[in-house]
Amino acid sequence: MTFSICVRETYEDDDGDEQTRFGVAVTTRLPGVGTMCPFVSEHGAVATQSLVNERLGRKGVEYLDDGLGVEDALQSLLNADANAPARQLHGVGRDGEFAFSGDECMDHYDDVVGDGYTVAGNLLTGSEVLEATSDVYEGTRDDDRPLALRLIDALEAGHEEGGDKREDLTVQSAAVKVATTEDREPxxxxxxxxxxxxxxxxxxxxxxxxxxxxxxxxxxEKYGDAYEDDDMDAAEE
Incomplete structure (x- = not known):
């Protein structure tokens, strides 16, 4: 019922220090996908879909936060899940990528694992949806634009290729989440x-x-001094 993308990128902050950011974006032909499917922290990004189990996403990110590799974290959750054949679960961690599509997912379903990203979907019009999503993300990796915007670009490319095939379901939803190792305030x-x-x-x-x-x-612009000084007395009146 969904297609989504998870990514990992390294970059230099304004002080020249290397940082890592993670992002996840998702869309579907049902309401409220952002409440169920995308999960992210400064240690990784996970998407859970098809027969959705929010615990897989939530615990997956918790395991990444505890230092597990993404394959170990997500595969261990699937191993303990009696309904794993109906799940799609994918994501990225600090050092790797993982994607799983159970054989009970509904056609067309598939997943793509690239260098620093994963894409997966089910109930799609065809394989071109994930191909377009991947291609547009890869083509924007060197852009200076914020990751959240580039992830929206990638989903739009997949949607334009057909996206979720259930055209009778007109009420839809989408979400994007990004986290980074950089200390940003706010x-x-x-x-x-x-x-x-x-x-x-x-x-x-x-x-x-x-x-x-x-x-x-x-x-x-209005409250920059207050954020920097952690003192609301410095805020502009």
């Missing part, structure tokens, strides 16, 4: 966004992103 508002019920989920998610970015920049 956290950008545009790194955790959801559109829970709409007929145009990715267009609405992009618009929400643009408003969130605008609001973040306005807040920094």
């Amino acid at each position: 956290e950008p508002y545009y790194d955790d966004l959801r559109v829970d019920a709409t007929e145009t989920p990715l267009a609405d998610l992009r618009e929400t992103y643009e408003y969130a970015k605008q609001g973040y920049e306005a807040a920094l």
